[in-house]
Amino acid sequence: MQGGSGFNAVPPAFDKSRVLDVKPLRSLRPIFPNANEAPPFLCPSPSGPFPPGYSPFYPFSMPPPSEPPEVNQPEEPPTWTPPAAPAPIRAFRTPEMANGDVDQSGKEAGPSNSKKRSSSRTRGSTSSQKKEKGRKFHLNPAITANYVVPVSQAQREDGSRYVVDLVLITFDGLRRRLSQLEDAKEVPSGLARRSDLRAANILMTKGFRTNMRKRIGVVPGVEVGDIFFFRMELCMVGLHSQSMGGIDWIGGKGSLDEEPLAVSIVSSGYYDDDAEDKDILIYSGQGGAMTRDKPVGDQKLERGNLALERSMRRANEVRVIRGIRDVANPNAKIYVYDGLYVIQESWVEKGKSGANTFKYKFVRVPGQPEAFAVWKSIEKWKENISSRPGLILPDLTSGVETIAVSLVNDFDDEKGPAYFTYCSTPKYSKSFAIVQSSYGCGCRKGCAAGDLNCACIRKNSGDLPYTTSGVLVSRKPLVYECGPSCPCGPNCKIRVSRSGLKVRLEVFKTKDRGWGLRSYDPIRAGAFICEYAGEVIDKDRLKKKLQEGDNDEYIFDSSRSYEPFKWNYEPGLLGEEGTNGASEDPDIPSPVIMTAKDFGNVARFMNHSCNPNVFWQPVIYEENNESFVHIAFFAVRHIPLMTELTYDYGTLPQEGDNGFNLRKKKCLCGTSECRDYFVL
DNA sequence: GAAGTCTCACTGAA
DNA sequence: CTTCAGTGAGACTT
Numbered sequence: 001m002q003g004g005s006g007f008n009a010v011p012p013a014f015d016k017s018r019v020l021d022v023k024p025l026r027s028l029r030p031i032f033p034n035a036n037e038a039p040p041f042l043c044p045s046p047s048g049p050f051p052p053g054y055s056p057f058y059p060f061s062m063p064p065p066s067e068p069p070e071v072n073q074p075e076e077p078p079t080w081t082p083p084a085a086p087a088p089i090r091a092f093r094t095p096e097m098a099n100g101d102v103d104q105s106g107k108e109a110g111p112s113n114s115k116k117r118s119s120s121r122t123r124g125s126t127s128s129q130k131k132e133k134g135r136k137f138h139l140n141p142a143i144t145a146n147y148v149v150p151v152s153q154a155q156r157e158d159g160s161r162y163v164v165d166l167v168l169i170t171f172d173g174l175r176r177r178l179s180q181l182e183d184a185k186e187v188p189s190g191l192a193r194r195s196d197l198r199a200a201n202i203l204m205t206k207g208f209r210t211n212m213r214k215r216i217g218v219v220p221g222v223e224v225g226d227i228f229f230f231r232m233e234l235c236m237v238g239l240h241s242q243s244m245g246g247i248d249w250i251g252g253k254g255s256l257d258e259e260p261l262a263v264s265i266v267s268s269g270y271y272d273d274d275a276e277d278k279d280i281l282i283y284s285g286q287g288g289a290m291t292r293d294k295p296v297g298d299q300k301l302e303r304g305n306l307a308l309e310r311s312m313r314r315a316n317e318v319r320v321i322r323g324i325r326d327v328a329n330p331n332a333k334i335y336v337y338d339g340l341y342v343i344q345e346s347w348v349e350k351g352k353s354g355a356n357t358f359k360y361k362f363v364r365v366p367g368q369p370e371a372f373a374v375w376k377s378i379e380k381w382k383e384n385i386s387s388r389p390g391l392i393l394p395d396l397t398s399g400v401e402t403i404a405v406s407l408v409n410d411f412d413d414e415k416g417p418a419y420f421t422y423c424s425t426p427k428y429s430k431s432f433a434i435v436q437s438s439y440g441c442g443c444r445k446g447c448a449a450g451d452l453n454c455a456c457i458r459k460n461s462g463d464l465p466y467t468t469s470g471v472l473v474s475r476k477p478l479v480y481e482c483g484p485s486c487p488c489g490p491n492c493k494i495r496v497s498r499s500g501l502k503v504r505l506e507v508f509k510t511k512d513r514g515w516g517l518r519s520y521d522p523i524r525a526g527a528f529i530c531e532y533a534g535e536v537i538d539k540d541r542l543k544k545k546l547q548e549g550d551n552d553e554y555i556f557d558s559s560r561s562y563e564p565f566k567w568n569y570e571p572g573l574l575g576e577e578g579t580n581g582a583s584e585d586p587d588i589p590s591p592v593i594m595t596a597k598d599f600g601n602v603a604r605f606m607n608h609s610c611n612p613n614v615f616w617q618p619v620i621y622e623e624n625n626e627s628f629v630h631i632a633f634f635a636v637r638h639i640p641l642m643t644e645l646t647y648d649y650g651t652l653p654q655e656g657d658n659g660f661n662l663r664k665k666k667c668l669c670g671t672s673e674c675r676d677y678f679v680l
Numbered sequence: 681g682a683a684g685t686c687t688c689a690c691t692g693a694a
Numbered sequence: 695c696t697t698c699a700g701t702g703a704g705a706c707t708t
Contacts, residue, residue: 193689197704204706231687235706243706245685252708260708268686286685292701303684303708323686330697331689 147572149208159210164221164237167210169637171236172525173569175199179467184450200232202573211238214250216263217317224339225371227522227640240264240321247286247304260307261316268323278373285358298356305358312343322372334522339368374642378520397422403501405602409509417515423599427535440486447494456482456494466496471526472634474568475617477587483622496528497619497632507605513668516644517605523639532556532603532631534596542593552597553680554604559591560650588618588629608678609646611671613639649678
């Protein structure tokens with residue numbers, strides 16, 4: 001969940017005041033999606049440059065996928081070895097990696113020559129076993145002892161963008177897996193379905209967390225505008241370490257001269273917090289609320305309230321996290337980190353129930369990128385799209401999609417991208433059916449997780465690939481969805497990518513990369529975004545096009561090389577043996593090549609990035625007795641609204657492959673792992 | 681150790 | 695069918 005373009009060292013894409021400050025680079029011709037000929041130094045990249053301390057997320061070295069494994073080779077032992085450490089690509093300053101065993105004091109259990117996983121095996125695990133007391137969740141210590149947490153002691157104390165990303169992605173991967181297991185178990189429902197608590201518990205007891213040192217002000221690696229879907233996520237990255245409490249503070253223990261000072265608050269709108277002005281927050285103190293054992297009472301100047309009072313006197317900066325109701329999932333909340341505030345005044349007020357309540361007026365420290373304010377603007381645009389500045393078209397799909405996609409240019413005069421015909425699904429010109437006679441499931445009432453009688457679930461190796469909330473659990477070589485011949489209804493959980501757009505998207509003019517795609521809605525990790533639609537062509541046709549000098553910049557080609565990356569949960573964290581069925585890398589019977597130059601959907605506007613926030617996943621389902629592979633896009637991490645969506649265009653295996661050099665373009669993604677060029 | 685907490689997912693009534 | 699209040703187990707902190 002990085003801000004993508006929302007890195008704060010630099011104006012995020014949505015910071016319009018800053019955008020307007022930029023002198024128009026009129027020399028750039030409207031080439032899209034990328035202007036490759038701009039001199040590199042002229043590159044005020046839209047999303048970069050990034051803070052020097054930022055290191056990229058994909059930490060794990062994996063063999064390049066140039067040799068895809070045989071399609072059916074079940075007897076092959078797991079080929080993927082869990083990462084021993086955040087390996088070569090990025091060297092941490094502290095070479096020694098934390099061991100999985102963390103003793104009670106949170107210190108490393110010993111000197112770490114235990115870089116190799118196997119070497120930690122002999123270590124006694126008594127201390128960690130002692131700790132397991134009272135834990136509902138049973139880890140297999142024999143196996144988990146082998147797992148080396150890729151977070152060093154130093155990183156545990158003080159984070160960075162890299163570690164924050166790593167922690168959050170690991171957390172959510174684990175949480176999705178736990179959620180998947182819960183779904184399948186048919187728990188009597190009601191209680192205990194707290195995959196968030198369990199995932200956080202597993203990671204935190206292992207020391208897989210960061211920024212444990214509490215601090216006032218900026219938390220390294222967390223940026224204004226970042227979003228979270230669980231309170232535990234805030235704890236794990238050190239933004240706010242109370243799992244429920246709204247006020248977090250330091251000091252105030254024992255000695256009188258050490259005053260408690262607030263470090264952060266979470267505003268959930270539970271009390272009557274006033275949010276009239278975007279930069280002002282009226283926050284209620286804690287306590288006095290009615291509980292099971294206690295009636296409503298006056299709030300007291302103690303604990304968090306005292307810390308807020310002292311912070312006001314000292315005028316120290318307090319981080320503010322705003323809880324916002326998730327429109328997509330009304331019983332959940334999204335937490336937006338809105339940056340630093342100072343407390344300007346406080347007073348006591350009679351609350352609804354007549355009890356005294358403390359009130360604090362928080363004022364936002366100027367000069368920070370907009371975060372919550374953007375949410376407010378977008379609410380208005382969504383109500384009335386014509387109020388969106390720079391709007392060219394309210395719906396460029398002309399109603400083809402069930403949700404409108406707006407076309408906006410608030411950057412220059414260009415009136416829109418080159419002409420194309422919008423279509424929401426791929427066009428197969430001749431038979432590209434992959435699997436002969438396919439068969440669906442027989443579930444009449446929708447496919448239920450854990451039902452191994454469901455043929456579609458069996459095809460997905462026994463797991464329902466999506467959680468109840470519809471997010472993809474793990475990347476897989478191929479995901480099988482239900483098709484038209486399955487009797488399960490449209491609400492079946494295995495029909496995610498077929499059901500069309502879920503978020504409100506905008507095609508917008510970027511500063512130097514032509515047109516791009518972003519969302520008015522926040523997107524959570526693993527959520528489906530869109531599929532790639534275009535004309536499906538074969539390799540020969542592509543070759544011919546390129547030889548004829550066709551300047552087609554809208555090619556999707558699954559046979560390119562893609563940077564491998566780790567996204568799935570780590571089985572070792574669950575005490576599972578092996579790799580839970582292996583590769584994350586796409587593996588499809590024959591390559592899928594599409595051109596979206598003349599026919600296509602929103603996906604054709606997604607730009608390339610070497611550190612993308614979106615990945616593609618092949619999905620197969622049957623239509624008219626034939627099965628077709630579709631290319632579905634999912635979010636790598638939580639993506640704040642108005643952050644540009646990007647994926648990795650991949651590279652061709654060999655220099656000199658036909659058309660390669662022609663189509664090699666200077667990359668402007670601006671991320672620190674930029675490969676300097678990409679292939680159109 | 682105990683108490684405190686602006687949780688989260690679910691339930692059932694309106 | 696949505697919205698709302700009510701419920702309980704829960705995990706982190708001081």
